Amino acid sequence: MNILIVFCHPEPQSFNGALKEVAKKHFLHKGHQVEVSDLYADGFDPTEHPRHFPIRADGEYFAPLTEQRNSYDQGNLPQQIHEEIEKLERADLVIFQFPLWWHAQPAMLKGWFDRVFVYGGIYSGSVRFDRGRFVGKKALCSVTTGAPEATFSPFGRSGDIIQLMWPIHCSLYYVGFDVLAPQITYGVQGGGLKYVTDENFRKHLENSKDDYANRLAHLAEESPIPFTGWDDWDENGELDVRHPARWRA
Ligand SMILES: Cc1cc2nc3c(=O)[nH]c(=O)nc-3n(C[C@H](O)[C@H](O)[C@H](O)COP(=O)(O)O)c2cc1C
Numbered sequence: 392m393n394i395l396i397v398f399c400h401p402e403p404q405s406f407n408g409a410l411k412e413v414a415k416k417h418f419l420h421k422g423h424q425v426e427v428s429d430l431y432a433d434g435f436d437p438t439e440h441p442r443h444f445p446i447r448a449d450g451e452y453f454a455p456l457t458e459q460r461n462s463y464d465q466g467n468l469p470q471q472i473h474e475e476i477e478k479l480e481r482a483d484l485v486i487f488q489f490p491l492w493w494h495a496q497p498a499m500l501k502g503w504f505d506r507v508f509v510y511g512g513i514y515s516g517s518v519r520f521d522r523g524r525f526v527g528k529k530a531l532c533s534v535t536t537g538a539p540e541a542t543f544s545p546f547g548r549s550g551d552i553i554q555l556m557w558p559i560h561c562s563l564y565y566v567g568f569d570v571l572a573p574q575i576t577y578g579v580q581g582g583g584l585k586y587v588t589d590e591n592f593r594k595h596l597e598n599s600k601d602d603y604a605n606r607l608a609h610l611a612e613e614s615p616i617p618f619t620g621w622d623d624w625d626e627n628g629e630l631d632v633r634h635p636a637r638w639r640a
Contacts, residue, residue: 392418392423392424392483393423393425393426393482393483393484394414394418394423394424394425394426394482394483394484394485394486395425395426395427395428395478395479395482395484395485396411396415396425396426396427396485396486397427397430397486397487397500397503398411399430399487399489399496399497399499399500399503400431400489400490400497401431403429405490406535406579406596407488407489407535409596409600410488410535410599410600410603411488413600413603413604413607414488414603414607417604417607417608418607426478426481428478428503430499430503431499435499435502435503436502437498437499437500437501437502437503437506438502439455439502439505439506441453441458443469443472444458444461444462446462446465446467447461448460448461455510456510456511459510460509460510460512461511462509463509463510463512464511464512468509468512472506472507472509475503475507476507476509476512476513479507482528483528484529484530484531485529485530485568486530486531486532487500487530487531487532487533487559488533489535490534490535490536490579491534491535491536491537491555494549494550495555495558496559504559504562508562508566513566514565514566519566520564520565520567520621521567521618521621522567523564523565523566523567523568524566524567525566525567526567527567527569528568528569529568529569529570529571529615530563530569530571531571531610532556532560532563532570532573532574533573533574533576533603534556534573534574534575535576535577535579536576536577537578537579537580537581537584538586539578540577540578543555543575543577552573552575556573560616564616564618569615570615570616571610571613571615571616572613572616574603574606576599576603578592578595579596579599580592619634619636
């Protein structure tokens with residue numbers, strides 16, 4: 392199996408760095424191939440911008456979707472984007488390792504989605520969701536939070552973690568991935584925001600690494616998060632009124 396880890400943290404020695412290493416070591420030990428896209432180390436540019444498109448479909452007005460499609464069709468995508476797409480093509484499983492920053496993924500990783508999931512190449516009107524380019528591949532988000540787990544419950548002060556993860560999960564499903572339940576490591580406190588004693592914190596980090604390694608050992612047996620698909624939606628893109636999930640309507 393080929394595994395791609397998209398690692399988004401500016402500090403290799405961070406806990407996110409440690410979790411990236413847990414996954415890398417686990418899969419290498421099992422004889423799999425592992426590639427890492429280390430976005431900060433690679434100097435990934437997360438901003439979609441006219442400077443990435445020296446040969447333009449329209450030189451007067453910069454429409455990102457138009458230029459992405461044109462660049463893909465002409466075979467002149469920026470080298471960095473081309474390489475990321477090739478890594479995705481090789482991967483059976485893609486792991487996104489990142490900290491929760493302002494209730495979402497860091498801007499660097501959001502920009503990776505903006506630029507790497509190229510319109511006209513990775514998705515189009517007819518190639519998305521359960522007819523998406525990456526159907527058959529799995530994706531897993533491994534996320535760390537500063538705040539403790541209870542604060543991410545449906546009425547917690549950090550917001551419901553299911554809702555916070557929706558934009559990234561939906562985006563992964565949009566391009567065809569089977570999305571596995573996220574690995575959330577809560578309460579990775581820092582910068583003076585303390586919720587537990589230093590000793591308990593050290594234990595928490597060690598236990599969290601073990602939990603992740605144990606989960607990875609059985610990942611192949613897991614079913615993905617169920618999403619609705621084209622056969623469930625009407626022409627407006629809503630769940631068909633007869634769909635069983637609309638039992639409340
Ligand atoms: C810019 C920034 C924004 C943050 N926003 C949140 C947040 O919205 N919710 C939260 O629980 N923690 C937040 N944190 C804390 C990080 O999630 C936490 O420091 C990180 O998960 C710890 O992992 P690390 O040691 O690998 O950096 C934020 C940290 C930074 C730097």
